[in-house]
Amino acid sequence: MPALALILAFAALILALLISAVRLFSRPGLDLASAPEALHDPLRNADRHSRWTRSAAVLVASAAAAITHLMGIPATLGIFGLAGLAVLVLGERRSPVITKTSRTAALTPRRICDCLPRRSAALIPLGLAAILGLFALGIPTASPVAHIDPQGPGAVHLxxxxxxxxxxxxxxxxxxxxxxxxxxxxxxxxxxxxxxAAQLVLAAAGLWAVAAREQVSASSDEHLDVVLRRRSAEGIVGFLLVSLALLMPRFGTSMIEAATWKVEQWDYLRGALGGLAVIVALTCMATGVLLLIRRPSVFSSPRPSAADTTPSEGPA
Known part of the structure; x- marks a missing residue:
């Protein structure tokens, strides 16, 4: 029953992500009645580009993972994350808010952490620790020889x-x-x-591009620029969380099942780590899906501090 509940929960989240990815193409534009007239077109273009890029990232990643799985390549989930993040990073570099090739420097540098959804981003090191912990415990206990089971309709080779x-x-x-x-x-x-590791490099490159791009509005009292940056960063962080989450249940459930079998002295630690990994995976998956599918109003975020809105040449 716990395994079935886990499968149903992940299936529901993945289905919600895929449905939302398709619907992002047809969502209506932003309500810009309260925005300055001069910013209507930049905001409308930025919103459409953000929606379409996220949608393309999910669909391209899913297609790449399906093809990889049919080819029998064990790196299916890694290909999912790489393909999706590559689309997001490329989309960020082609964002319509980037209209100049040169930027002016400022005394206060803009930092990547200023754009991050900090509570959600805090799950990234937690997910990485869970995955590395699974490998740290799994490598010394894995069987060193191949396994062939000739029983059944076809031989099983592990x-x-x-x-x-x-x-x-x-x-x-x-x-x-x-x-x-x-x-x-x-x-x-x-x-x-x-x-x-390649996904982490791509995500870092994408977040650097978000922080380094030009300011969408030259008005010092506008918070639109910061909101748009945070929205772009949410897409990258959300996709990385989904990719991390998909890796953990495969190994975590095996460790939970194996916790009742006696192999050296790893039993309790193995089961505890597998259960923790499953909980972390569900949390990362739910948070990542929410970041990818939600569409906050451009004017819903509180005004940032003056340090957040100061234009700069790039991240520190």
């Missing part, structure tokens, strides 16, 4: 380092063996951790 073989004893003294797969062993270091 590479070395991709599964855990658990052994237990019945009351009669008979041995029972069970295979837990996928397992965060050495087999998944390249297809999971290497694309994850």
């Amino acid at each position: 590479p070395a380092g991709s599964y855990l073989e658990g052994v237990s004893t019945t009351p009669a003294g008979d041995l029972i063996r069970s295979v837990f797969y996928p397992w965060p062993g050495a087999f998944y270091i390249i297809p999971v951790l290497v694309p994850l």
